[in-house]
Amino acid sequence: MTNSLRVRLLWWLLVPLAIYVFVTGKAAYDNARHTAELVQENTLLASARMIAGEVEWSDGRLLVDIPPAALEVFASPYGDQVFYNVSVDDGRLLAGVPDFPTRRAAGHDSPNYYDAELHGQSIRAVGYVRQMYDNGAIRRVLVSVGKTQASRDAMIRELWRPQLVRQIEMVLLAVALACIGLTFELRPLLKVKEDVMDRDPMQLEPLRVERLHTELRPIVEAINQCIARLGLQVAAQRRFIADAAHQLRTPLTLLETQLQFARQHREIQPSLSEALSAMQRSNRSMVGLTNKLLLLAQAEAADYTQLARQKVDLSAIAQDVVENLAMFAQKRDIDLGAELADSAWIVGHEALLSALVYNVTENAIRYTQPGGHVTVSVARDAQRVTLTVADDGPGIPAEARSRVFEPFYRASADTEGTGLGLSIAKEIVQAHRGEIALGMREHSARGLVVTVEFAAA
Ligand SMILES: Nc1ncnc2c1ncn2[C@@H]1O[C@H](COP(=O)(O)OP(=O)(O)OP(=O)(O)O)[C@@H](O)[C@H]1O
Ligand SMILES: [Mg+2]
The missing domain is CATH 1.10.287.130 (Signal transduction histidine kinase, dimerisation/phosphotransfer (DHp) domain)
Structure with missing residues (x-):
């Protein structure tokens, strides 16, 4: 069987319901059949009694005049055929079909109901005995009335079908509701799945359990x-x-x-x-x-919630870094410039942010050819503070861009370095819930622009 929880639960619901519908459906059918037979037998007996009531002596002979009402009781839209037979115990036939399969109860004269075949059709019949007295003579007249089964079958259908239909409707409704319910109730589970899928690998906070079912x-x-x-x-x-x-x-x-x-x-x-x-x-x-x-x-190890909740001015930090690197830039014949907003406050760790600006700027100076230009800028608007370090050096080829943030990855082997600078930068940016991206300079095929964005404090 499939491993889907939804399908399995539905099976557990569907199988007992199907058994229930089968059992109650069978009971309803038996009931309907019993009722229809009872009604049919009562009609047969009423008809037989009416016919028997018309049997009389006339000049020492028994005669019968079949009353129309005795046959009219069977009138139904189902086209049933009615047969009768009135015969005396000396074998004389008073009226009706001669080859009617008559049958009387053994030993007593109470009405006898039975199934039989007549002219190739199955019929339900009653044998009713009336005793006729005349001058001390007793004659038994057997009135047999039989009828084909169409109206009985129709009655069973009419009694039973609606019940069956109702029950099947109920099962379908139960299954539909169960499907909807399961979809709703499985949502928290899917939410957990999404929660786990959306995490980055180092996000080690616990999953939320408050809104989960007790079982989960x-x-x-x-x-x-x-x-x-x-x-x-x-x-x-x-x-x-x-x-x-x-x-x-x-x-x-x-x-x-x-x-x-x-x-x-x-x-x-x-x-x-x-x-x-x-x-x-x-x-x-x-x-x-x-x-x-x-x-x-x-x-x-730095965590935003645990970072010293202090405000630092990224412009001031960048200013310090540029001053520190001025000698290095001069030695490499790089024109190092700065375009810094008056103040750009963000929440964060001063030493770490300083290391971030240092690593990115040092890269730009180191990898740009002598005579090149490096510009460090800090801009600020109502929501964001943006640090940009742009150079006109060789840049990083597109295929290497996604990898330079990996520890120990170096795109150029001809200069010294550990390959950790940008990994550190990325970790610091993530710890401050910022974003770092590598891009190209506008209108230029050369150079690299590193952009880092933080929420303004
Ligand atoms: N501004 C840049 N221009 C061209 N290539 C760069 C630039 N910045 C980084 N890279 C390339 O990305 C690689 C990774 O840089 P990263 O700062 O992580 O390591 P590193 O500079 O090699 O070593 P470290 O900074 O640890 O001394 C570098 O080896 C270099 O090839
Ligand atoms: Mg570096």
Whole structure:
């Protein structure tokens, strides 16, 4: 059987209802048949009695005059045929059909009803005995009246059909109501499905159970427990990365100092000095990676509801970042400009937002060829604050755009970098419920425009 809950519940409803309709339908049919037979037998007996009442002695002989009323009682629109036979116990036929299958009750004279065949038709008949006395002689006159079954069948149909139709209508109504009811009642379940489907993978809040049926709650509560455990697991992993990055920083800093000290040694061979400076470069990039991992872990763990509910001015943050990067831009011969609104307040975490602007702007400076232009702008309207960082460098090819937000993904191998900058940026934007998008500059085939939008505070 199918696995659909709806279909299965309908089966559970339909099968007992069908059995019920069958049983009550059968009982109704038996009842209707019984009633129709009773009515028919009463009419047969009335007719036989009327005929018997007309049997009389005349000159020592029995005679009968069939009263029209005795046959008129059978008048019906169903075209039934009526047969009769009046015969005396000495074998004489007084009236009627000679080959009528007469039958009288054995041993007594009470009316006897029976089914028989006459001229190839099945009939229901009654045998009624009247005793006639004359001068001490007793004669038994047997009046038999039979009739075909058309009106009886019609009566059964008329009594039984409406009941059957009513019951079938009731079943259909029940099924229709059950279908509508199931559709309504299954909605909360579908809602849960949508709720689960629409989530992003790291949204680990519990599903809502308030509006669910009692039967469904345990399932959703079990899912919620699973989500909670998953949340703990994810938090533990993030903590682990953050702790590991944190722990790495101290030995790396120490190493940096020791390398510096070693390089200052006078009697050092030139080749050793080269090796030491290479070690120092590796160490610096390791420090950079560790710091970025720590920042990524912090950004991932940041939660909008828990972010310090303080207002920060994105213009001021961008101003700081541009000043910090001015030297770097100058070194790379990049024209770094800023177009900042007077103030652009949003709710958020200052250090994280600063890292966001820094990463995006540093990318623009780093990947744009010498002589290029980078513009950082912050604009504001009633609802939104928009940060835009535009450059006229090589841009990012369309096929790589969706991937640059993945950790460790780098579109160009010829420059140094960890591939974490944009992942961190995205996490920070998400933690602030903002949106980040990569686009092209207007009227230009070159360059990249990174747009970040936040709700204005
Ligand atoms: N403004 C840009 N112009 C061209 N390519 C860019 C730009 N910004 C980012 N990219 C490409 O996207 C990739 C991912 O950038 P992301 O900032 O995440 O990492 P990264 O800069 O390589 O390393 P990190 O920033 O961690 O030191 C880069 O390797 C680069 O190829
Ligand atoms: Mg970068």
